[in-house]
Amino acid sequence: MKVIIQKFGGSSVATIESRQAVIKKIAKAKQNGYQVVVVVSAMGRSGDPYSTDTLINLVKRSKQMIKTKELDLLISCGEVISAVVLCSEIEEAGYSSCCLTGPEAGIITDDSHGNARVLEVHPAEVQRMLTQGKIVIVTGFQGRTGDGKISTLGRGGSDTSAAAIGVALEAERVEIYTDVDGVKTADPRMFDDARTLDRITYNELCQLAHEGAKIIHPRAVEIAMQQNIPLKICNTFSDHPGTLVTSGKAIYEQPTQIKDNIITGIAHISNIAQIRIKIEGAAKKNSNVTEVFKLMADDNISVDFIYASLEEVIFTVRQEVLEKAVCILEENKIEPMVRENCAKVAAVGAGMTGVPGVMANIVSALNENSIEILQSSDSYTSIWCLVDQKDLKKAIRALHSQFGLHERADQKAE
Secondary structure, three states: OOEEEEEEOOOOOOOHHHHHHHHHHHHHHHHOOOEEEEEEOOOOOOOOOOOHHHHHHHHHOOOOOOOHHHHHHHHOHHHHHHHHHHHHHHHHOOOOEEEEOOOOOOEEEOOOOOOOOEEEEOOHHHHHHHHOOOEEEEEOOEEEOOOOOEEEOOOOHHHHHHHHHHHHOOOOEEEEEEOOOOOEOOOOOOOOOOOEOOEEEHHHHHHHHHOOOOOOOHHHHHHHHHOOOOEEEEEOOOOOOOEEEEOHHHHHOOOOOOOOOOOOEEEEEEEEEEEEEEOOOHHHHHHHHHHHHHHHHHOOOOOEEEEEOOOEEEEEEEHHHHHHHHHHHHHOOOOOEEEEEEEEEEEEOHHHOOOOOHHHHHHHHHHHOOOOOOEEEEOOOEEEEEEEHHHHHHHHHHHHHHOOOOOOHHHHHO
C-alpha cells in the first residue's frame, strides 16, 4: 500500500474555493495510485471565525486565566471543524472519506499542554480506514496525553502531526501545502526576487525554520529526518513542482544536479532586543553570568544570541518580553543596557562547512550597504548577524545578492 500524507494549512481550507483546490490535489494523488491521509489546520488565520487565534480570544476577554488543559480543549475545535467540512465536500466530489481526531489517529504526547511533544503514534485506525479505500482526514495540531486528555502541539503543530503520521505509516512522502510555491531563498513578503529552491536538505530547512522562515515547523523536519521520509513543500493553488526535502546524501547523489551553492537561503527574525550587562571583575564572572540566565529561565524567558566575556554578557530576547526581563534584572540589582528594535538575519547553507571567507563576504556585503553589525555568531551551517530593525530589508537584499541567490541554478552552471 503506497501512502502519502498531504497537510493543508489554514489558508488552504479557509474558503469553499480554496477547499476545491485542496480536493483537486487529493484527487490527483488518488488517481496516481496512492492511499491518502490528509492532515488539516484550523480554517483561516487570525480574525477568521474558526482560526486558533480567534478561539483563544474568546477566553482572553475573561479576567480569570483559563488553565492550559482547558484551553487545549477549546483550541482543538478549530481543526475538528475544518476536518468535518472538508470531509463533507470530498464526499460530495464522489470520494469516500472519514475524519479522525489526533487522538483517534493514535497520536500520543507528553503532558505539556499547549506545546506538547509527540511521543509515539499508533496508526491502527488510520490503516484500517485506508484498507477500506477511504481518504482519511486527520485533525492536525492535536493528540492525547497518556491519561487520555486532549493536548495541542503548539504553533505549526499540524506540520508535526503530518510528519509523525508519515513516519508511523512509512509513507512515500509528506506533502506540506501552503500558499507559496516552495522553500524560498528569502522571505517573499520582504524580497520580490526570492527564488524557489528545487531541493534542500533536512538540516538546511530545519535551520532556516529555526531562524524565522515560516514555511514549516522545525519539529516536523526533525521527525521526518529521523526515518528519512521525504518532505515536499508545495503550493495548494498552483501546479509548481515545489521543493523536495531529503537527506544531503540523496541530494548530492542526483546525477543531473550539481549543488555548489555555499549559501542556500537567508532567514530572519524581527522584533528582538539586545541586553548587555557589564561584569564587575573577572572573579565574579561565572556567578554573575549564571545568575542572569537562571533569572531568565525561572521566569520562562527564552534568551538567544548569547555572548559572554570577562567584561560583559550579551544576549537577546523577544521585544514583547523585554519589559519583563528588564524588571527582573533590576529587581535583582543588575543594571542592563538595552538596545530595542533589532533583527536577526541568518545566512544558512550546508555548503559553507569548512569553506573559508564566508564571514568575510557577509561582513563586506553589510558594510558596503552601511549596515552596522551589532553582534554575530556562527555554526557549521549558519552565520547570524544582529542588525537594527530598520536595516533588515536592506540586509536581506545585500546578502541575497552577495551569494547570488537570485540566480537560477542552470544560469549559474552556464
